[in-house]
Amino acid sequence: MTIPKKPYRIKTGESLPLLPLRDIVVFPRMMVPLFVGREKSIRAVERAMESNNIIMLAAQKSARDDNPEPDDIYRVGCVSEIMQVLKMPDGTIKIMVEGLQRAEIASFTESKPMLMTAVEKSSTISAVMTDTEMKALVRGIVNLFKKYIKTDSSLPPGMETELDSITDPEELCDFIMANLSIKTEERQKVLAENDLVKRIEDICTHLESEIEIGQIEKRVRGRVKKQMDKTQKEYYLNEQMKAIQKELGRSDLKSDIEELRQKIGKAGMPKEVLAKSLKELNKLEQMPPMSAEGTVVRNYLDWLVDVPWSKRNRDNLDTKRAKKILDEDHYGLDKIKERMLDYLAVKKLSKTGRGSILCLVGPPGVGKTSLGKSIARALGRQFVRVSLGGVRDEAEIRGHRRTYIGALPGRIIQSMKKAGSINPVMMLDEIDKMSMDFRGDPSAALLEVLDPEQNISFSDHYLEVDYNLSEVLFITTANTVHNIPAPLLDRMETLRMAGYTEQEKVKIASNFLVPKQLKEHGLKNRNISFADSVLTNIIRHYTREAGVRSLERVLAKVCRKVTRKVVEKRKYNPKLSVSLLKSYLGVEKYRLESAQAHSEAGFAVGMAWTEAGGEIMNIEVSVVPGKGKLILTGKLGDVMRESAQAALTYIRSRARMFSLRPGFYSKSDIHIHVPEGAIPKDGPSAGITMVAAMVSAFCKVPVRHDVAMTGEVTLRGKVLPIGGLKEKVMAAHRAGIKAIIAPEENERDMEEIPKNIRREIKFTFVGSMDEALSAVMTEPVFKQ
């Protein structure tokens, strides 16, 4: 469209044919092609062609109107010249017109066969304005239009130069309107505006809003394009991946999802879980395969499918059969076996089977874990073990939320998956070795696991849905009860497994461990035989423990040596002797902790309890010239150091009775030493031994070498009860001790002590230190 300048003067009341226009408003100096099809319009064009090619163009109010009446046509239009006419084969014509001047239809003079009008020139006025003001207005509109040009890429290039060449404001308006695409009504309004200033302002408003729309459009287009690029890339890559997978013969995603759907259907999930799984499956279907989110959902669904929801093992509640199995697997442990059989009996009658949770407490290797396994075997349930040693984070029990990368369910749910049934025997091992830090308290989570009120709906962070743990038979284990968090301990019934006597160990070895090792090494009875005396020798000199784990290891070592001999067909004596044992196992590792062969002043034997069982503990006291210092050596804990102080104070308070001079200690240093301190020992129970050793050193009277003692002493010399008597007594028995001094309140623990030990050792229960000293000293130390 170009804008030629052509002066044309409309005569007032000039009669012109009218061409009504749909959807277009022609401005002066604007050249447009028009398609003319309506009969009346063709006639109007023809009439114009017959005279001077001048025609009146005015827009219809409604574009849809095929036969507009005078009222349906805007009054203001544009007198134009027809530049070209092209007849089309279908009878219509195409004309090229050029706008000349704004004009108003004064009246319609004919309506058939075409519309004829009498027109009048519309004169442009401009409100009183200075030149400068007009210039400013013009500059404003020019700038705006230049901005507009930038947003509309459909405009032909070179527009700006053309714009700069126009100086007349009205011409400028016409030029802009020729190139601005806005609605017909708006264009008509601009055309009909006689006031030039107002016209310019109107155009400015349109320009501004068009520029804004253009910018928004541009932004949106940019965004859409980016999105399109990304989707196209993903689509392309996915298609490629599918092709690769097809080449590799892998099943495609569809069948994978179907397979998963079937698994979900078969998993026997509760309603909510099923709903959740199907929802996630739908999500998975929508996601591009192998995408990061897809993998997360996929893993999650795998977990939901793999965790047991309804599969359970039928309990075998036959107590006779259970007893047989428990006896088959373990020697002794009668009390615990009884307790288990009681449990079965209760379950058989009550059906609910919610008993308290058992906690097996004892040193390592006494058979806690293997007992759990036999209970599962007796019941006909699966056995799973969860080790809690070192667990310090709640998330280890409850899992991490799915939003974490590499998140997994907690140990409880993982073990349930391993068990594959909802009612396994679950052993929570080393419940006393859990710790707590800033990441949350695992024992709180465990409390929920073990509480029958809450474990029906245990919540794991990863699983998100509640899981029913109420059918699981929980058994916990610990080395000591002291370190079990109190609320947990409260939920459990503790059963102590103190460790085995030497005779028991021999029995366990010959009846259980040796046959087991022979079988594992593929040996026959004729290949090797262990006499009881040899087993005792192994127990005494190659192991030092309350349980039988090292014993089992040593037996395995012997079996390995023998197996090699058998395989290499070498000659050897299958009857194991002590000397042969040495050749297999090397020199004896431990000599029997034994009491001294003779009594000596300043020396006393105590008994200590450690996590690995009991031990005897020699205490040596030496009094040397000095300044009254108390020196303590050996690996002693704080409580034992304090016992030593208390012992000295007790002796000082009784100095007269012991015939000691006043200030007897101020010119000497007292050195207390507890040898064999590799195992840290602590606790107040060494009190009476310390007092005895110190009195013995001061009075130079020996303590009986075959007596071992245990008991806490108060400053006033009262003897208080101690814990772990059974372990201590067994250690003393192993060491060949003949008499034991213990607090009188511990007399009630005697029934725990094996009968043969009770027979072989003389027990003296004392209420005060004075009584203890009377019993242990080789000569009286009290002044008569």
Ligand code: ADP
């Ligand atoms: P814990 O769990 O108490 O540390 P384990 O259960 O691992 O000990 O036992 C160690 C080994 O000792 C196992 O092979 C177990 O079979 C054996 N054992 C322990 N006590 C007995 C027993 N009373 N009768 C037979 N074998 C036993």
